[in-house]
Amino acid sequence: MSTWIRVARYQLTALPGYLGLVLSWVLVFLASLVRAAASAPPRPGEAIHYFVSIICVFFLLAGAQGPARQLPFALALGVSRRSFYAGTALFAGAIAAVAALGVTVLQLIERATGGWGLNLHYFRVPYLLAGPWYLTWLTSFAGLTLMLAWGMWFATIYRRWNLPGLLAFIAAQALALLAIYWAHHWHGWLVSFVVGTLTIGGLTGLLAALALALLAGGYATMRRITV
């Protein structure tokens, strides 16, 4: 266990490298607020959800950085693949928890200020992030962990099988998406199942299960990686 924590600590050293991106996100967000305030008249109830999407994409890319950049040196230091992956997953979970807390706090502020005084919805995403604060945190945490785990699996696939493996992995996912689209198009079950049947708590559970499945896939790939 202590090696996992040491690996997580090692991953933490890369964190300052992302501060520039985080700062850029904050600046764009503030600029968006200023622009919204300056536009006359403000559009009440306007939903600007791409800021949450940007966080998701950012986490996907950050997840891909761990195995890609940090692995060779970790192995040189006698860290096993298993410990490296477990420590990296631990770090990813911690980062996702903190970021989810940030989204929750921003949503609380947004609610408390009536949408930043302009009735704007940055962090209140219908259905997905519309419940009480603890559910917002839990859903965000599960979603962001999922993105990190996805990114980690991308990186491990690339490390193990290079470009052909990566392309095959992307193709497999595209096929899976096509199959889901086909099922939805012909049977229309997906939206009715998700929105009609699945509660937000259930969806959070689904995201968490998916994240765990992706982590398991990444670990299985990691076991035979060579550097």
Add this chain to the structure above:
Amino acid sequence: MTPAISVAGLTRRYRGQLALDQVTFNLEPGSITGLLGRNGAGKTTLLRIVAGHEFASAGTVTVLGASPARDEAVLRQMIFIREDQAYPDLRVRQVVRAASWFYPNWSHELAGALLDAFGLPCGRKVRNLSRGMRSAVGIVIGLAARAEVTLFDEPYAGLDPVSRQLFYDRLLADYAEYPRTVLLSTHLIDEAAGLFERVVVLHRGRLVLNTAADDLRGAATSVSGPVIAVEQFTAGRPVWDSRRVASQQSAVVAGALDETDRARAAALHLHLEPLTLQQLVVRAAGTPAASPPEGASAERTSA
């Protein structure tokens, strides 16, 4: 005693190409061994497998009695610094500090002294360092870790002679105080020869020599002088090589020479010079058949 590193029938194939072919040897704990051979001999592949970075196609490797590919406890007692070691995008100070977290015997004092001695700029990012300075970072980490099994693969690429000598001196000094098993791959054989207690030579993936360095020293001698005198002296002895220029001849005689031989050589006005380790390794790995030097008898493994 459990060998520090035990390799048995180790084979590694890459899409039809044989990088290692049935390599077998043991290294006892507490020794500095030179891993020598030409480019493409399989040195790096061997080190990568021993470190658990690569997997064998056949054969077994154990380090301190366990498989490095499976046993975490063994991995924690190893460090492997490569010539092309990749580092995270961090400053020198951060990289060294991060490495210290993984080794219980890490010496901050030694790390600090080595950083100063190599003149490494601690605040600069490793990726912005010159090749030699990056090598020095690897040496600092490899020595300060004081890992039970330390593997160096051409650790001083790009380093100037002064820094290389510093590496040899510091390695010997620290090894004397904290003995461990060091396996060092290098092409600068004569420069590092003084370090080695044992020599392992690979040629085209095969082990051609595995012997104590002391047995190898004096295993062959260059005899030079007048043709007639050289011919008299070398008669009945195994001669590896012979060259003649006008009335002078130079021949390499295999086997150790005793006092009587030396006295006879002096009487014949012959000049004797023992072959250096590098010359012997060239003989072992450089000849078409890669035959090992005949004077080196200990645990010799023919190709």
